[in-house]
Amino acid sequence: MASSATETTKESSTSGSGSGDNSETKDEEKKDDSMFECNICLDTARDAVVSMCGHLFCWPCLHQWLETRPNRQVCPVCKAAISKEKVVPLYGRGSTKQEDPREKVPPRPAGQRTEPDPATAGFPGFGFGENGFHMSFGIGAFPFGFFTSTLNFGEPRPGAAPRGTQQHLEEQFLSKVFLWLAVLFIFWLLMA
Amino acid sequence: MAGMSPSERRLQKELMSLVKEPPPGVSVDPDIAERNLLHWIIDIRGAAGTLYEGERFQLQFKFSNKYPFDSPEVTFVGQNIPVHPHVYSNGHICLSILTDDWSPALSVQSVCLSIMSMLSSCKEKQRPPDNAFYVKTCNKNPKKTKWWYHDDSV
Numbered sequence: 001m002a003s004s005a006t007e008t009t010k011e012s013s014t015s016g017s018g019s020g021d022n023s024e025t026k027d028e029e030k031k032d033d034s035m036f037e038c039n040i041c042l043d044t045a046r047d048a049v050v051s052m053c054g055h056l057f058c059w060p061c062l063h064q065w066l067e068t069r070p071n072r073q074v075c076p077v078c079k080a081a082i083s084k085e086k087v088v089p090l091y092g093r094g095s096t097k098q099e100d101p102r103e104k105v106p107p108r109p110a111g112q113r114t115e116p117d118p119a120t121a122g123f124p125g126f127g128f129g130e131n132g133f134h135m136s137f138g139i140g141a142f143p144f145g146f147f148t149s150t151l152n153f154g155e156p157r158p159g160a161a162p163r164g165t166q167q168h169l170e171e172q173f174l175s176k177v178f179l180w181l182a183v184l185f186i187f188w189l190l191m192a
Numbered sequence: 193m194a195g196m197s198p199s200e201r202r203l204q205k206e207l208m209s210l211v212k213e214p215p216p217g218v219s220v221d222p223d224i225a226e227r228n229l230l231h232w233i234i235d236i237r238g239a240a241g242t243l244y245e246g247e248r249f250q251l252q253f254k255f256s257n258k259y260p261f262d263s264p265e266v267t268f269v270g271q272n273i274p275v276h277p278h279v280y281s282n283g284h285i286c287l288s289i290l291t292d293d294w295s296p297a298l299s300v301q302s303v304c305l306s307i308m309s310m311l312s313s314c315k316e317k318q319r320p321p322d323n324a325f326y327v328k329t330c331n332k333n334p335k336k337t338k339w340w341y342h343d344d345s346v
């Protein structure tokens with residue numbers, strides 16, 4: 001941290017004092033850098049978080065501000081309401097190997113991961129698993145409406161039957177049939 | 193630079209940008225601030241076309257080591273204290289961003305600009321109505337005053 005600070009200072013002091021020939025490019029670089037500066041310490045944000053209103057901070061900086069004014073938690077930049085729960089951490093490449101411990105500051109709030117809709121995950125359109133046949137063939141070309149309704153067995157379908165039982169074998173057989181139907185369906189789509 | 197506290201680092205950055213690109217009417221002597229980063233004197237000039245045109249004032253900024261979480265202590269100092277309904281004759285300024293509405297995203301520059309716009313929008317040069325009493329009784333530190341903010345339009 002200290003060394004990077006020294007660097008920035010050197011750079012800005014040289015570009016400040018000098019009518020150097022490459023001062024233009026330096027200015028542009030500086031502008032780019034300041035895009036990712038924390039709104040509190042004015043350094044490049046470390047352990048960066050962004051508020052719902054879109055303002056960037058170091059997590060330690062923002063945390064300290066929220067602690068300073070516990071009864072009145074507002075964004076330092078735009079005064080929008082802000083809270084610990086509602087900031088989003090930013091993970092850049094290499095952010096995992098940050099060696100500086102986060103001292104007294106609690107760990108950054110975790111990112112909220114919304115799982116993708118299981119129906120659309122994986123083998124799209126042909127989930128023979130939990131979602132069954134009905135769903136997969138629901139994509140609708142009308143000649144298959146027939147199959148969907150007739151072959152849609154056991155609506156509240158229990159989990160897979162134990163291995164080796166008759167039901168298990170039947171289910172496997174049916175899966176294969178459905179798979180073939182699916183292949184035929186695709187084929188039909190391609191030919192149509 | 194390595195031994196600097198976070199507040200000094202931020203002040204160093206602010207100083208450099210203020211020296212490099214001062215807003216119109218604002219100037220800072222870089223040497224004064226470099227001797228002690230926690231104590232700045234800033235010169236401001238009354239804007240053209242306002243009641244303070246041609247006047248010069250000095251603002252003193254004192255920072256604690258909790259800056260920028262803690263607001264700076266800002267007062268007018270020197271010979272010329274502007275005559276303004278929100279400026280007491282001892283230099284104390286009644287301005288909400290200096291206490292209740294302070295935010296760490298504000299800066300020396302933004303405080304200077306707020307004060308200049310406060311001066312610029314003044315329609316009649318006069319001291320606050322409670323000036324005599326306040327100056328006699330107040331704490332030396334304006335941040336200790338429980339300000340009751342007047343209308344912000346003036």
Ligand SMILES: [Zn+2]
Pocket residue numbers: 038039040041042043045046057058061
């Ligand atoms: Zn920061």
Ligand SMILES: [Zn+2]
Pocket residue numbers: 051053054055075076077078079080
């Ligand atoms: Zn904001």
